[in-house]
Amino acid sequence: MKFASQSVAKPYFMFALALFAGQILFGLIMGLQYVVGDFLFPAIPFNVARMVHTNLLIVWLLFGFMGAAYYLIPEEADTELYSPKLAWILFWVFAAAGTLTILGYLLVPYAGLAHMTGNDLLPTMGREFLEQPTITKIGIVVVALGFLFNIGMTVLKGRKTVINTILITGLIGLAVMFLFSFYNPSNLILDKYFWWWVVHLWVEGVWELIMGSILAFVLIKTTGVDREVIEKWLYVIIGMALITGILGTGHHYYWIGAPEYWQWVGSIFSAFEPLPFFAMTLFAFNMVNRRRREHPNRAAMLWAMGTGVMAFLGAGVWGFLHTLAPVNYYTHGTQITAAHGHMAFYGAYAMIVLTIISYAMPQLRGQGEATSRKAQVVEMWGFWLMTISMVFITLFLTGAGILQVWLQRLPESSAALNFMAAQDQVAIFYWLREITGVVFLIGLICYFTSFAIKGKDDSAEQNA
Amino acid sequence: MADFFTKGAARNIYYGGSVFFILVFLGLTLNTVQQLPKRDHRENITESVEKGKLLWEENNCIGCHTLLGEGAYFAPELGNVFYRRGGGDSASFHAFLQGWMAAQPIPVEGRRKMPQFNLSEEQVKNLADFLEWTAKVNTEKWPPNIEG
Numbered sequence: 001m002k003f004a005s006q007s008v009a010k011p012y013f014m015f016a017l018a019l020f021a022g023q024i025l026f027g028l029i030m031g032l033q034y035v036v037g038d039f040l041f042p043a044i045p046f047n048v049a050r051m052v053h054t055n056l057l058i059v060w061l062l063f064g065f066m067g068a069a070y071y072l073i074p075e076e077a078d079t080e081l082y083s084p085k086l087a088w089i090l091f092w093v094f095a096a097a098g099t100l101t102i103l104g105y106l107l108v109p110y111a112g113l114a115h116m117t118g119n120d121l122l123p124t125m126g127r128e129f130l131e132q133p134t135i136t137k138i139g140i141v142v143v144a145l146g147f148l149f150n151i152g153m154t155v156l157k158g159r160k161t162v163i164n165t166i167l168i169t170g171l172i173g174l175a176v177m178f179l180f181s182f183y184n185p186s187n188l189i190l191d192k193y194f195w196w197w198v199v200h201l202w203v204e205g206v207w208e209l210i211m212g213s214i215l216a217f218v219l220i221k222t223t224g225v226d227r228e229v230i231e232k233w234l235y236v237i238i239g240m241a242l243i244t245g246i247l248g249t250g251h252h253y254y255w256i257g258a259p260e261y262w263q264w265v266g267s268i269f270s271a272f273e274p275l276p277f278f279a280m281t282l283f284a285f286n287m288v289n290r291r292r293r294e295h296p297n298r299a300a301m302l303w304a305m306g307t308g309v310m311a312f313l314g315a316g317v318w319g320f321l322h323t324l325a326p327v328n329y330y331t332h333g334t335q336i337t338a339a340h341g342h343m344a345f346y347g348a349y350a351m352i353v354l355t356i357i358s359y360a361m362p363q364l365r366g367q368g369e370a371t372s373r374k375a376q377v378v379e380m381w382g383f384w385l386m387t388i389s390m391v392f393i394t395l396f397l398t399g400a401g402i403l404q405v406w407l408q409r410l411p412e413s414s415a416a417l418n419f420m421a422a423q424d425q426v427a428i429f430y431w432l433r434e435i436t437g438v439v440f441l442i443g444l445i446c447y448f449t450s451f452a453i454k455g456k457d458d459s460a461e462q463n464a
Numbered sequence: 465m466a467d468f469f470t471k472g473a474a475r476n477i478y479y480g481g482s483v484f485f486i487l488v489f490l491g492l493t494l495n496t497v498q499q500l501p502k503r504d505h506r507e508n509i510t511e512s513v514e515k516g517k518l519l520w521e522e523n524n525c526i527g528c529h530t531l532l533g534e535g536a537y538f539a540p541e542l543g544n545v546f547y548r549r550g551g552g553d554s555a556s557f558h559a560f561l562q563g564w565m566a567a568q569p570i571p572v573e574g575r576r577k578m579p580q581f582n583l584s585e586e587q588v589k590n591l592a593d594f595l596e597w598t599a600k601v602n603t604e605k606w607p608p609n610i611e612g
C-alpha cells in the first residue's frame with residue numbers, strides 16, 4: 001500500500017463480504033422452497049427471499065467495486081485520495097440505506113413498504129432487481145455522485161493511467177445507466193425495453209470495463225509485466241465488449257413486443273459477446289506465464305486466473321447456449337436462464353471482487369504483500385469449494401432447464417405438462433442444487449476462516 | 465500480439481467502435497419506439513390497465529412469476545394466463561382471477577405457496593385487465609404453447 005488513504009477500502013470490502021454471506025443464506029432458503037413449497041411460509045415468501053438474495057448480490061458487488069476504486073485509484077494516480085472523510089461518510093450512508101432497505105423487505109409486506117415510501121408519487125418499485133423503494137434509489141444516486149466526485153478529483157490531481165481512466169469510465173457508465181431505473185412508463189413494453197438498459201448494459205457493458213481494469217491492475221502488480229502490454233490487452237478486451245455488447249442487448253428483445261428484426265441483430269451481435277470474456281482468460285493466463293516476479297500472494301493469482309475461466313464459462317459458454325433466437329424461443333425464462341445467471345454473476349463479478357480483496361486485504365491489514373502460507377491454503381480451499389460448487393449448481397440447473405423445456409415447452413399445447421407438473425418432474429435436480437449450495441456455504445466459511453488465521457507473509461522463510 | 469498492432473490502434477478501435485455502435489443502437493431504439501404503437505396496442509391501456517400494472521408492481525408478483533418470460537422461475541408464466549385460464553374470454557378470465565386470488569394460499573402441504581394479498585374486487589379487476597392487455601401484445605408468437 002503506497003498511500004494511507006487507500007485504507008478506506010477496508011470497511012467497504014468487509015461490509016461486502018458480510019452481505020455476500022447474507023446473500024448465500026437467502027439463496028439456500030429459496031433453494032429449499034423450490035422443493036418444500038411451504039418452508040418458512042408465510043413468514044418469508046419466496047419473492048421476499050429472492051429480493052433479498054439478488055439485492056444483496058448487487059449491493060455487495062457495488063461495495064466491492066467502490067472498495068476496489070478507493071484502493072487502486074490513489075495508487076494508480078500516485079496521490080492520496082481527494083477526501084477519505086467523504087469516503088467514510090458515504091460508506092455509512094450506503095451501509096445504513098442498504099440495511100434499512102433489506103429490513104424493510106423482511107419486516108413489512110411489500111405493498112406496505114411501497115405505500116410507506118410513497119411509491120405512488122414516482123412508481124419505480126416491483127421490477128426485477130429494481131425492487132428498492134424510490135427513496136433508496138435516490139440514495140444510491142447520491143452516494144454514486146459523491147463517490148464519483150471523490151475519485152474523479154483524485155485522478156484530476158494525479159496521474160491519469162489507462163487503468164484508472166477505464167475504471168472511471170465504467171463507474172460513470174454504471175451510474176448513468178442506473179438512471180433508467182427511474183423511467184417506468186405505464187406501457188409495460190416500453191418499461192421492459194428500457195429496463196434492460198440498466199440490467200444488460202450493466203453486466204454486458206460498463207461492468208466489463210470495471211472488471212477488465214481491476215483484473216489489469218492486479219495482474220500488473222502480481223506479475224510485473226510491462227504496463228504497455230497490459231494496457232493494450234485492456235483496450236482490446238473492452239473494445240470487443242462494447243462492440244458486441246451494445247447491440248447484443250437485442251437478445252432480450254425477441255419476445256417482449258419489440259420488432260422482429262431484433263431477432264437478427266440480437267442473435268448476430270450477442271453470438272460474439274463471448275469473445276471479450278475469452279480474451280480475459282487468455283489475458284490472465286498469458287500475463288501469469290510471462291511473469292517477471294514471484295509474488296508471494298498465490299491466492300490472489302488463483303482468484304485472478306479463476307475469474308478469467310469462470311467468467312468465460314458462465315457468461316461466454318452458458319450465454320451462447322441460449323442466445324440465438326431460435327434456441328431462446330424455447331429456453332426463455334426457464335431454469336437455463338437461472339443456470340447462466342448464477343455462473344456468470346459468480347464467475348465474472350463475484351470473483352473479480354474476491355480477486356481484488358484477496359490482493360488488497362493483506363496490505364490493508366498490515367500483513368505485508370501476502371498472508372501466511374497457512375492462511376492462503378485455507379483461502380484456496382474456499383476458492384475451490386465455492387467455485388466447484390458453482391459449476392455443479394449450474395450443471396444441475398441446466399439439467400432441470402433442459403427437462404423443463406422438453407416437458408413443458410416443446411410438445412403441442414394439448415400434450416405439454418403444465419408448469420407445476422413439470423417442476424415436480426425435475427425436483428431431483430433442485431435437491432441436488434440445494435445440497436451443492438450447502439457445500440458452497442462450507443466453502444464460504446473456509447474462506448472467512450482464512451481471515452482469522454494470523455501471521456504475516458512468511459514466504460521468504462519458507463523459500464530460504 | 466504482434467508489434468504492428470499497437471496500443472494506439474487498440475485504443476482507436478475501442479473509441480471508434482463504441483461510438484459507432486452506440487449511435488446505431490440509438491437509431492434502432494428510435495425506430496423501435498416508432499414501430500411499437502402498431503405492436504403493443506397502447507390504445508387499449510385504460511386507466512384500469514394502468515392501475516393493474518401498479519398493483520402488479522406493488523405486490524411484487526414478478527418475484528415468483530415470469531411475465532413475457534422475464535422475472536422469477538418459481539411460478540407459472542402469466543403473459544398468456546388470460547388464454548390459459550380464461551380461454552381468451554374477458555368474462556371468464558375475470559371470474560377465474562377473482563376466485564384464484566381469494567383462494568390463496570392453497571392449503572396443500574409441501575406445495576409452493578402464493579400469498580394472500582387481500583386485494584379488493586376492484587383491484588383484482590385491474591390486475592385482470594392488465595394481464596389481458598399484456599396477453600394481446602404482439603410477442604412474435606411466444607410462448608411456444610399454452611403452458612407458457
Ligand code: HEM
Pocket residue numbers: 128203204251252270271273274311314315316318319320321322323324328331332333334337340341342344345348349533534535
Ligand atoms: C458477466 C456477464 C453476464 C452476466 C452477469 C449475465 C447475467 C444474466 C442474468 C442474471 C440473466 C437473467 C435476467 C433476468 O432475470 O431476466 C441473463 C439473461 C440472459 N443472458 Fe446473460 N449475463 C452475462 C453475459 C451474457 C453473455 C455474454 C450472453 C451471450 C452470449 C448472455 C446471454 C443471455 C441471454 C440470451 C439471456 C436471456 C435469457 C432468457 O431469455 O431468459 N449473457 N444474463
Ligand code: HEM
Pocket residue numbers: 024027028030031034050053054057337338341342345346350433434436437438440441535536537538
Ligand atoms: C449457493 C447457493 C445458492 C442458491 C441455493 C441460490 C438459489 C437461487 C434461487 C432459488 C434463485 C431464484 C430463481 C428463480 O427465480 O426461480 C436465485 C436467483 C439468483 N441468484 Fe442465486 N443461489 C445461490 C447462490 C448464488 C450466488 C453465489 C450468486 C452470484 C454470485 C447468485 C446469483 C443469483 C442471481 C443473479 C439470481 C437471479 C437469476 C435470474 O433472474 O435469472 N446466487 N438463486
Ligand SMILES: [Fe+2]
Pocket residue numbers: 200204248249251252
Ligand atoms: Fe444480456
